[in-house]
Amino acid sequence: MTSIEDVAKSIGVSTATVSRALRGLPGVSVSTRSRVFGAANTLGYVPSSSASGLASGRTMAMGVLLPLIERWYFSAVLEGVDRQLRAAGYDLVVFSLGGSGVNRERVFHRSILRKRIDALLVMCMELTDDELQSLQALDSPTIVVGGSVKGVRHVGIDDDAAARDAVAHLIDLGHTEIAHLRGGGSYGIEFEVPRIREEAYLATMAAHGLPVRPQWSLFGDFRFKQGKEAALVLLRDPADRPTAVFCSSDEMAFGVISAAADLGIRIPEELSVVGIDDHEFAEPLGLTTIRQSPEEQGAFAADLLLAELEGGVTVADPAPRPHKLIIRSSTAPPFRRSVCG
Amino acid sequence: MTSIEDVAKSIGVSTATVSRALRGLPGVSVSTRSRVFGAANTLGYVPSSSASGLASGRTMAMGVLLPLIERWYFSAVLEGVDRQLRAAGYDLVVFSLGGSGVNRERVFHRSILRKRIDALLVMCMELTDDELQSLQALDSPTIVVGGSVKGVRHVGIDDDAAARDAVAHLIDLGHTEIAHLRGGGSYGIEFEVPRIREEAYLATMAAHGLPVRPQWSLFGDFRFKQGKEAALVLLRDPADRPTAVFCSSDEMAFGVISAAADLGIRIPEELSVVGIDDHEFAEPLGLTTIRQSPEEQGAFAADLLLAELEGGVTVADPAPRPHKLIIRSSTAPPFRRSVCG
């Protein structure tokens, strides 16, 4: 591996000069700089991140801690983060809990603290006090994406408003019998997003004087399979079922659509469905939903961290990221008015 | 940040002893070792990866290079890789091309070469000669997951056999009019998996003396939306359409199912559909498919790399990973025998 010294020697300057020239620092003559670049290029020199990390105290890498990689939201955030980091010359280190708690201890007490990263982005998950302390001990910039974590600033949509918009859309259409499929803390990781969305559903219903039935608030775990299973139960009785379902995630909404197809229930004639996300499948399925962009959220959070690292500008409390109601063909006014209230 | 020296001083030993004790090397008395662990613990000492990386030449990190994070296959592989790495005490560095070619240059000529990683896992993508050379110049263990790359060993299923199994299943059921939805090289990244699967389809049809029509081989880009669009075209004429569709990916198969629902075509009575993947949605949708486990593939590849790093054992040509036909409710014997051949 060619080192900085090889480059320096090859053109008869000091390693300090090479270092300065390559990093674009001032105080290097134009001609020297170009000679350095030329030499580095022909020798194929690439600085060692370990060495510069050790010497400068900055690793030029950022970490992302998440409960699971293989979920639409999480991987999309990762994509956005990576894009910004790459553009800024940073690398991305991923710490996944892999859907279970087994790795937690190891991740928090070893990996993350190894000075491998300059900043950390945490994807919505509940942390123990001990873990929170670990993160604070890092004393490098930290931010949370998705659901908020007590005491740490976070980037994400306004979940309360988003859920209200979804439910209000159904109410505006004339629905009064609205069920809710809620997400939740599977894979040992609880966080408050599903709770906020459910409370928004309840509050919106209450604000309009509409009744909610406990058995119409079902657990779908944010996922297709569980959403479908819940919907099969919810919709099985033609004589007594809701005219609309608000789903806390698009994947659960897909489950409802699939269940309706199996049961021969027409959408939107007999059942309206609204989700949250604007998942890749939502548009081709015609799903009305609340759009959010996890990729943009990841990029935004990464930029915040990057700015802090570079310029020292800290945003204490970032404004919520935008969300938007996208009306497609899965929602319409209720049909069976005569049957119910 | 407390350093190894702080630990050493606090119990009156040398830094070398601390280093040895903490890494579990032989030649440290039991009592010393426990005192070291005690001190490290109370002081909250965690070794700096930059420092040990520089000194030992091993970063204890592995890289994964992929075209895009937010795709079922890719993120699942990542999950499997991460799990094995975490267990082995390694960190995961992710290099995503982000779906376009913009980052390629940067990734190949800077990020990857910075000595940040001890080994590299490349997710199926076509590489230029120049890029291939860059990787070889790394001279650290490398492996490809997914489609093969010329000159680099790879881990993945036997795509030819998998596709043959899928098509053979349809033929066994009695289908003769079988269409194919193929994947492809979107986002500027070509690779050979879709080609192999298509050739297997053609070969299997030919082997059974069955005709294929050019217009029954459609491009679905491995995705739901494009798969659905293609299916809407393929299935629009009730008088002249296939009785079965073989899809190179489950996501496209979902598109076919959705298109069939929109067109009022019953599955499997009027149309059989088979996919490849066993995506999370396949079981709840009743999709017959060829199961593969990207997570297992990622874990397997990571293990290979890890073994090489630790023991020096190199597997030149790993055997294909298993695949399996999972029969569900989307396939059945053809119904409209009278209409066609």
Add this chain to the structure above:
DNA sequence: TTGAAAGCGCTAACAG
């Protein structure tokens, strides 16, 4: 505008 020199925090011989 440039160079010399002192580390950054750890590992790896080599002694003892």
Add this chain to the structure above:
DNA sequence: CTGTTAGCGCTTTCAA
């Protein structure tokens, strides 16, 4: 079993 001594390859004062 343990300590000493060099570095690993870069950055960063401080001088010149």
